[in-house]
Amino acid sequence: xxxxxxxxxYQPLFTALQTMDVQAxxxxxxxxxxxxxxxxxxxxxxxxxxxxxxxHWHKHDEQDEFFFVLDxxxxxxxxxxxxxxxxxxxxxxxxxxxxxxxxxPVRSAVLMIEKAGVIATGD
Numbered sequence: 057x058x059x060x061x062x063x064x065x066y067q068p069l070f071t072a073l074q075t076m077d078v079q080a081x082x083x084x085x086x087x088x089x090x091x092x093x094x095x096x097x098x099x100x101x102x103x104x105x106x107x108x109x110x111x112h113w114h115k116h117d118e119q120d121e122f123f124f125v126l127d128x129x130x131x132x133x134x135x136x137x138x139x140x141x142x143x144x145x146x147x148x149x150x151x152x153x154x155x156x157x158x159x160x161p162v163r164s165a166v167l168m169i170e171k172a173g174v175i176a177t178g179d
Contacts, residue, residue, distance in 0.1 A: 062111075063087040064176045070095045082106050082126075082165045096172050103176075105166040111158045114178025119171045121150045128164020133157050 069092060070076050076094055085106040093101045113135075123130065124147040132140045132148060135155035140148050150156050170176075 061089060062177070063090045065090075065092045066101075066176075068093045068095050068101070078104060078126075078165075091168075091176050099172050101168075101170050101172050101174065103168040103170060105168060106163070107158070107160045107166070108163040109160060111160075112177070113155055113157045115153055115155045116170075116174065116178060117153055119152050119174065121156075121174075122169040123148050123150075123158075124167040124169075126165040126167060128160065128166075129162050130164050130166055131159040131161070133159055 069081075072095075078094070081092070081104060088107065088109050089111070090104075090106045092104050094104050095102050113133075123132065123142065125142045125144055127144050130142045132142070132150060133156060134140065134150070139159075142148055
C-alpha cells in the first residue's frame with residue numbers, strides 16, 4: 057500500500073453539541089485505509105481510523121500518538137521494541153520521536169487522539 061492509497065481527512069466532521077454516530081461512519085467506509093478527524097477538542101483532534109493493511113514506517117517529532125481500538129485487531133510495530141497487539145477496548149500510546157507502523161490484519165476501527173495539525177503520515 058502506498059501513501060496514495062490512504063484516505064486521510066483532516067477537516068473535522070463535527071462540532072460541539074452534535075451527536076456523532078461513529079458506527080454509521082464506520083459502516084459506510086469502503087477504503088482500505090480511512091482516517092478522519094471527528095472533532096477538535098481544545099488543541100487536540102479526535103480521529104477515527106477504519107483500516108486494514110500496513111501503514112508505512114513513520115514518526116511524529118513533537119507529539120505522542122494515542123490509539124484506542126474499537127473493534128478488530130491492531131498491531132503497532134515499534135523500532136527496536138516488540139510489536140504491540142491490541143484488541144477491542146485496548147489502548148496504547150506511541151511516544152514522540154519513536155519510529156512505528158500500524159499493521160492491521162483484519163478490518164479494524166480505531167480512535168486516535170493527536171495534537172491538532174498533525175500530519176498523519178509522519179514528520
